[in-house]
Amino acid sequence: MTTGSVSARRADTRRNHERILVAAAESLTGSDEVSFNAIAKEAGVGVGTVYRHFPTPAALILAVYQREVRHLVEVVPSLLDRHAPEEAFRIWIFDYLVHYMMTKRGLVKALAAATACQGELPAEAYEAMKDAMSSLLKANVEAGTVREGLDPETLLSGLYGLFHLDPRGDWRSRTERLLDLLWRGMSVGR
Secondary structure: OOOOOOOHHHHHHHHHHHHHHHHHHHHHHHOOOOOHHHHHHHHOOOHHHHHHHOOOHHHHHHHHHHHHHHHHHHHHHHHHHHOOHHHHHHHHHHHHHHHHHHHOHHHHHHHHHHHHHHOOOOHHHHHHHHHHHHHHHHHHHHHOOEOOOOOHHHHHHHHHHHHHOOOOOOHHHHHHHHHHHHHHHHEOOO
16 A cells, blocks of 8 residues: 555545545434434444444534534635635625524534533634634725724624524524614724
8 A cells, every 4th residue: 555545444434434424414404303323324334333433422523513603714725715705705705604503503402412521612613703803804994895903703602602593583684784773883994
């Protein structure tokens, strides 16, 4: 085997791991219940494989959360490459962050239960979100669209209020109004 190559077993293990996370994320979209049997069936693996990757429901829930946060964070550079900073900011909040909040209600409830068992959320997930917001703010400061000195943690704290929106209601227009309010408060010349 050459240096840097991946054995077929390791590649299969990574594929199984990802399939389990995808199935679990889908399962947690509408419910906070974790069924290893249902997740194994959806992922096309045996239930023992699920337990080998994630020995407890809390471990699986935390892994799903970290995967979801990673996806939210990883999209920021490409949004900033493809869009003006203000548009990238709005797209990230509306199409990614709020969409996540509206579709992952079961994950949020399951996460609350998992963290009650395991302690607090992994700090690196929160730091990654804060870094993503910092990148968006920095790009907008450099573009002259928002004022300097805005705290990404304060902004994220304000956005967490979106979790209280009803996903069956008119969350889109309420999100737009909140974004407009935030933007006016952040804008240069305030």
